[in-house]
Structures are given as structure tokens and as C-alpha cells.
Amino acid sequence: MRKYLLDLTVAEATMLRTSYLLLRLHAASGPLPQMVPGQFVEVRVDGDAGSLLRVPISVNLYDSRRDELWLLVHVVGSGTRRLAALVRGDVVSAILPLGRGFTLPEARQGGGQRYLLVGGGVGVAPLLFLGQELSARGAEPTFLLGARSEADLVQTELLSAMGPVHVTTDDGSFGEHGLVTDHSLWADADYARVCTCGPMPMMRAVARKASERGMECEASLEGMMGCGLGACLCCVHPTPEGHLCVCQEGPVFTAERLGWTQA
């Protein structure tokens, strides 16, 4: 897949809840390239003393009809704070689309296939786009979100337009109390595939649950990235095949490839 270095114009920059930023972006000239759920972009944030490297951010939504890209950003440090300072009309440089996304059913061949999409924290970001693409192919997404507390839940209304949304919170302030893997839906879970994005321990636990129930699982990993282009080998994850580049071979991997299916 060809990669592009593009200037993007901010159509909207909104804080959702306290520390989540939603950026709606257009290409400054020409159309955006095609993207698939699970792919990411590298956004340029250098220019002050504290930030240098681009920040990798998942595609939250790609709307080809409106030619619009959404990024959902948890503002945690210097780079993401630079993004939070953007306002409507600003231009940011991005490299996109990067990496390999989730496996999708063929167009309109998803007929009734049930998918469980499990997100932890800002790991919910790629699941909106994934839900959209699954629905467009006739598959049926169910969402299971884990958050620290009610105040960390974002985009649940958009997700519920595509399928049922289940929630667990660490403090019990919303949904079921506990971790996503404690949720009652697992008792009779029967899905064609489980797709997950979030903290590493959560994804491993989800992959184990899926494998115990004979369900296929794909996980979207993170890694400390230098280039996002497969050039520096900073971002690797250890697997039975050796150290694999998250930005190039991933970020989405099957649980088998990660060696997460063995108990």
C-alpha cells in the first residue's frame, strides 16, 4: 500500500470529556488515500523544545464519502498536547496510511457474521472505523469497552448506532464493575472473530478468552516508534517468529502469530 506524506487541514478539534481530543481532518489539497481499519497515521508535532518525533495515532474513522479522517487522541504528554493545541483551519503534516489493519470479510460477504470488538481506554479508537466497515459488509459488530471510570468513555453513542455496546469500568461507575474479561457476555459468547485494541495485558487476556472458546482473535499492538515506516526497527514485538516490526507487520496481528493462543 502506497504511503503518503500529506498536509491535513483541521475541520474540527474538540475535547471529548476531559482528556480526549477528536480531530476531524481533510487533505489540504486533493483527496485522502484509501485506508482500512487498524491502520494508523504518523502526525508531526515537532517545533517546540519538548517534542520531536511524530506521534502514531490510529485511524478512528475514515469516511470516503465526506473525504474525512478522524483521530481520537488521549492527551497524555508533550506530543499529544501539541495536537490538543490545534484549532479549526490549522494544518498538520501526516504520513498515512501505515501498517496492516484488521481482516475484513469480503464486500457484502460478511452476511450475519458476528464480531466482538473489545477496546480498552483509548484503544476504542480504531473500533469505530472497524465497526463501520464490518456493518458495511453485512457483518454484525458487538462492542465491549473497558474504561477506568464513566468519565473515560467516549464515542459510545456512535458505536451503539452500529451494534450493542457493553461496558466495564474499573471503579464500577458505569456498566459492569471489573475488567473486560470479567464481563458476563463471555458466558455464552459465540462470535466469528474477536478484535481487540488496548493495554497489552488486556489484549492478552482477551486473546486467551477467545482461544478457550475457539474464536479467532486479532489484536492491535503498540510499540515505541521511531519512524513508523519499517526503517528503524525500534517498534518490534517479540513473537515465536522473532522480533516483528509493529509498524510494518502490524499493528494488527493474529493471536496465533503473537503466540497468544497457547494457554
Added chain:
Amino acid sequence: MSINIGGLQLKNPVLTASGTFGYGLEFADFIDLSRLGGIIVKGTTLEPRQGNPPPRMAETPQGMLNCVGLQNKGVDYFCQNIYPQVRQLGTNVLVNVSGSTVEDYAACAARVAALDDIPAIELNISCPNVRQGGMAFGVTAQGAASVVRAVRAVYGRTLIVKLSPNVTDIAEIARAVEGEGADAVSLINTLMGMAIDAERMKPVLSIKTGGLSGPAVKPVALRMVWQVYEAVRIPVIGLGGITSATDAVEFILAGASAVEIGTANFIDPTVSMKVIDGIGQYLDRHGLASVGDLVGRAH
């Protein structure tokens, strides 16, 4: 813009630094690779290497630390699978040779010598010497000389030796490798550093320490290029924190005949083109006919 580095003819003085530019192909969507003076591919060893476990990268003020640890599929893989793809890129493709014993270096260099379209190697002497308790070859004049001697014996084309900045007197090391027949030196490799996560109360990187690169190292690199230029007669290639044509010109004024761009490729994958164009504009603006007129001019 063209310049000769110890027998290696470059169409312009801008190369991309080893480990930051993959095999060049990773950047083909963004730039015309044939416009580069050269591409130095990632560190290559005799045997395949897994490198260090993650995390391998930490961002620091105006810089980054890495401890990739020379992950690569080995020189034979390079010869069979990568070389056919890169030999016709229209630019000089140089192999960065690394090793953990003198014999490994020589064996790796000998394999590269058999590749017709690789005009030069860059010898990375910052690697740990397994027989010396992991101390890098490049931190003593004797260690550096021993590697260069062994490689020089099997390698007839342009031999560039990449110096480690983690030394007391870099000029002494430069003189030692010149004495063993190196055609040029490049500097600097990364500066040893570390990062600690205050909340976790632990080092950030898996092997605790890593190599610092990016704008943060530029003043150190510039000073070392200055010193080495005064110490040796062979050409010097300067690098460390270059992000613009002005940075590159500063290195040339300090004594570099060519420059390499590393970390900056991550932030702007087209930066090398901007540096090439900017050097040309600088020469025009100052009425200079060639890069050679600029080399060491600040001395």
C-alpha cells in the same frame, strides 16, 4: 555539488545514515532515491541477529535513545534478497558492517566485497567486542586499529570507518584508523545515554542504556568533526543531529566533505532532498563553485 570521498564519487554530499533509513526502499514513496549522494543501509553482521528486546526507543529532549541492537538478517540474506533490489537505485548504496569479533568483521566485509554494485562499506566500530567483555572496539585506538587492519586486508574498495563519540580523545582514534589504511572516517555514531521512568522507578529501555541521536547531539558532533578534521588527512563525513541544509553546511565548514542524515528522516522523510537543495542554494548565494570550496572553511 559532486565530491570524492576516498575514491567514492558522490553526486552530492548528502547520504542517509545507517539504521535510520532501512534499505532506502522504505522511503521510495516520498523521495526520488536516485537524487541522494548515497544510502548507507542498516547495520549488517555475518550472522542474523535478533537485536535487543523492546522497549528499544525513548524520546528525550530534542533527541531519541535507541537500543535496537543491530537486528538484521545477516550478510548472506542481504546479498541474496536485498542487494538485487537496491543495486539499481541510481545512487551509491553502502553497507554498514558490524561484528562482535575481528574475524566476523572481516568475513562480513569479504562477502560485501563480492558485490559489484556496492562501492564502499562503512565500518561500525561502536559494536561491543565479545572477547573484551563487551567493550566497544571503537573506544580504544588499539581496538579500532585491529578491526580496520583485518577488514582492510580483505576489502579493496572505499573503506569508511564510523567513529564512536564515547571516547576521551576522538582524534587519537581517527589517527589510528587512518594509520591502518581507512579511506575516510564518518562521525558521530550515537552517544551513550539513558532514560529513567520516574513513575515506574525503572530505566525505560530494555537494556537500560541506549544511543542518543537527533538535534540534541549536534554541538558535540560538530566539535568532534572539527577536531578530527585537524587530526587526519583523509576525508571526514559528518553527522549527528542534522535536520536542515544550514546544519549540513555547518558540518562542512567544520571539516566534513559529506554529511549523513539520520533521525531527521523520521520527522520529515523528505528532509534529505531539502538538504541537497539547500546546500546548492547556499553555494550559489555565496558564489562558491563547489562543495570542496567550503570544506573546513571555518578553521
